[in-house]
Structures are given as C-alpha cells and as structure tokens.
Amino acid sequence: MPELPDVEVYRQRIDRWAVGGRIQHVHAPEPEILEGVSAQSLGRELDGCRLQRARRHGKFLFLGLDSDQWLVLHFGMTGRLEPFDCAQEAPAHTDFSLELDDGSCVAYVAPRKLGLVTLTDNPDDFIAKRELGVDALGLDQDRFLELAKGRRGSVKCWLMNQQSLAGLGNVYSDEILYRARMHPKTKLSDLNDEALRKLFAARSEVLEISIKADADPRRMPDDFLLPHREADATCPRCDGTISRLKACGRTSYLCPNCQPSNSQ
Ligand SMILES: [Zn+2]
Structure with missing residues (x-):
C-alpha cells in the first residue's frame, strides 16, 4: 500500500514529468474512483x-492548477503513477490519465479500485475536513x-493513526x-x-533513506526490515528470526530478539 515515501516519490516525479x-485532455474511464x-x-x-505545483500531505498528493483548483489523488491499496507516450495505449488498469501539451501522458493506475481522485480549491481545508494529523x-x-504525550494505546497504532501523524x-x-x-x-x-x-x-x-531509494524495497539498505519482510527470514542485525504478529489489526513483522516485548 502506498505510504508517505511512495507518495513523496510520486510528488517528485510529477514535478519532473x-x-x-x-493539460490538453483528461481521461477518466473509471468513475468509481472519482x-x-x-x-x-x-x-x-x-x-x-x-x-x-505538486504538494503532498500524508498519503495525499495535491496538484495545483493555474485556475486555483487542486487535483487531489490518494492511491488506496495499490495505486501508482506511470508516465506513458500518449500515442501508445494507456497502461492496464488506468483509472485516470492526464494528457499534456508536450505529448506526454501520466496515468493513475489502480488495479484494486480503492484510490481517490477529486478536486479542492484549498488543500488546507481538505486536510482539516479529513482531520488529518501533522505530516x-x-x-x-x-x-x-x-x-x-498523554496518548493511550500501542506505539504502532499511534504511528499509523492518520489523525495524529499523517502518512x-x-x-x-x-x-x-x-x-x-x-x-x-509497546x-x-x-x-x-x-x-x-x-x-x-x-x-x-527511515523516511529519508527510503525516499532516497525511491521507496523501492530492492534498493533499501540491507539492514532495513523491508528486504527481509517475511516470516522466518533472517534478521540482518542479529541473525535472529523475523516473525509476525497481529498489531492494530494488521500483520506486523519484527525481530523478537532486537525488539523484545518489554523494549523501550
Ligand atoms: Zn534482530
């Protein structure tokens, strides 16, 4: 699922692309995501x-237009941005695409249609309305x-709570x-x-290194968990065994040796 580093990489790419x-033309063949x-x-x-301009807050990407409107993109579970030559066919599962005046096209591709495309005239109001926390x-x-301070619950639930920390x-x-x-x-x-x-x-x-690696797990340092994110993999730090458990309703990976349950 695209998280802050992925969306930050999309922001940087949209800046370049x-x-x-x-915008010459908008194709929106998939009304479900609008x-x-x-x-x-x-x-x-x-x-x-x-x-x-392109701006990101948490997992949302805002593209500012000279009409003072902003196009808002959220990538759901599997969404991504992909450039393509407008003369060619759009990538499979393109839900939305922009055709630009230089003949280039950018596709918003989401095989599982859980993303979101909308408009706002003020990203700050949009962020406030969704009660998103600080980026x-x-x-x-x-x-x-x-x-x-003063928050209850586990550290993982807090990190993932979009109303406290977005992204x-x-x-x-x-x-x-x-x-x-x-x-x-904990x-x-x-x-x-x-x-x-x-x-x-x-x-x-983690955020700085992963953004520099284009949020690509294959380019993450070997001492990151991401390249070893499977049960029974070997922890690159201690040679212990990576295991998984349910935390906040999600499957979490950890090294019980490096991250004992009474750890602080
Ligand atoms: Zn370990």
Missing part, C-alpha cells in the same frame, strides 16, 4: 489548465513528543519500530522522553 505542462466530481466536470475543470515527514522533534502505514511503522528496536505493542504511555526521541530519530532515518 508534468509540472509546468498544460469523489464528488463527475468525469465530465473533471474534464471541464482541468482541460487547458497549467500544472503549477509525518514535516514535523520536528518537539512537536513529535508533544503529540505522543505512515503498516510497512513503514514496522520499519521505524525495527530501527528503534521497539516492540509494536504502550505509548510507557515511553519516556528518551525513548520518544529515539523513535523520532528512527522515523527521520
């Missing part, structure tokens, strides 16, 4: 507009500690906890300031 270009807008009105709003990449250590999902929460050597079920209220600072530092490292 499409920002500065003018929210609060029809394919016709989307075409009316976007045709002829210049893409001026997990943008915040500083003081704010991180402040947000964690982290199952995979990158596991990665951060692995780096911080914390068990996913109670947030049991973490002192030092442990929270350690968690914050792990968050920074």
Whole structure:
C-alpha cells in the first residue's frame, strides 16, 4: 500500500514529468474512483489548465492548477503513477490519465479500485475536513513528543493513526519500530522522553533513506526490515528470526530478539 515515501516519490516525479505542462485532455474511464466530481466536470475543470505545483500531505498528493483548483489523488491499496507516450495505449488498469501539451501522458493506475481522485480549491481545508494529523515527514522533534504525550494505546497504532501523524502505514511503522528496536505493542504511555526521541530519530532515518531509494524495497539498505519482510527470514542485525504478529489489526513483522516485548 502506498505510504508517505511512495507518495513523496510520486510528488517528485510529477514535478519532473508534468509540472509546468498544460493539460490538453483528461481521461477518466473509471468513475468509481472519482469523489464528488463527475468525469465530465473533471474534464471541464482541468482541460487547458497549467500544472503549477505538486504538494503532498500524508498519503495525499495535491496538484495545483493555474485556475486555483487542486487535483487531489490518494492511491488506496495499490495505486501508482506511470508516465506513458500518449500515442501508445494507456497502461492496464488506468483509472485516470492526464494528457499534456508536450505529448506526454501520466496515468493513475489502480488495479484494486480503492484510490481517490477529486478536486479542492484549498488543500488546507481538505486536510482539516479529513482531520488529518501533522505530516509525518514535516514535523520536528518537539512537536513529535508533544503529540505522543498523554496518548493511550500501542506505539504502532499511534504511528499509523492518520489523525495524529499523517502518512505512515503498516510497512513503514514496522520499519521505524525495527530501527528503534521497539516492540509494536509497546504502550505509548510507557515511553519516556528518551525513548520518544529515539523513535523520532528512527522515523527521520527511515523516511529519508527510503525516499532516497525511491521507496523501492530492492534498493533499501540491507539492514532495513523491508528486504527481509517475511516470516522466518533472517534478521540482518542479529541473525535472529523475523516473525509476525497481529498489531492494530494488521500483520506486523519484527525481530523478537532486537525488539523484545518489554523494549523501550
Ligand atoms: Zn534482530
């Protein structure tokens, strides 16, 4: 499922591929992913507009147009962006695509149709309406500690809660906890300031390194959990065995040796 690093990589790519270009045509063959807008009105709003900027908050991508409207994309479980030559056929499972004035096209591809495409005239209002928390990449250590104080529940549930920190999902929460050597079920209220600072530092490292690696698991450092994310794999740090358990209703991977259940 695309999480903050994936969407940040899409933002950087859209910056390279499409920002500065003018939209010639919008194809929206899959109305199921459109929210609060029809394919016709989307075409009316976007045709002829210049893409001026791309902005990300959590797992949402906002593309700013010279009409002061913003196209909003969420990638659901499997969505991604893919460039293609407009003279060629669109990639399979293209739900939505933009044709630009330089002859290039960008497809929004979502084999499982759980993503979202919509319009807003104000991303900040959109973020507030969805009650999204602070972007997990943008915040500083003081704010991180402040947000964690007085919260109940497990550290993994908190990391994944989009209303507190926007952008982290199952995979990158596991990665951060692995780096911080914390068990996913550790109670947030049991973490002192030092442990929270350690968690914050792990968050920074994991997000920065994974974005630099284009959020591609094959390009992650070997001491990341991601390349070893399967039961009975070998932990690259201690040669222990990676195992899985249910935390916050999701299958979590961890090294019980590096992340004992009383870890702080
Ligand atoms: Zn280990």
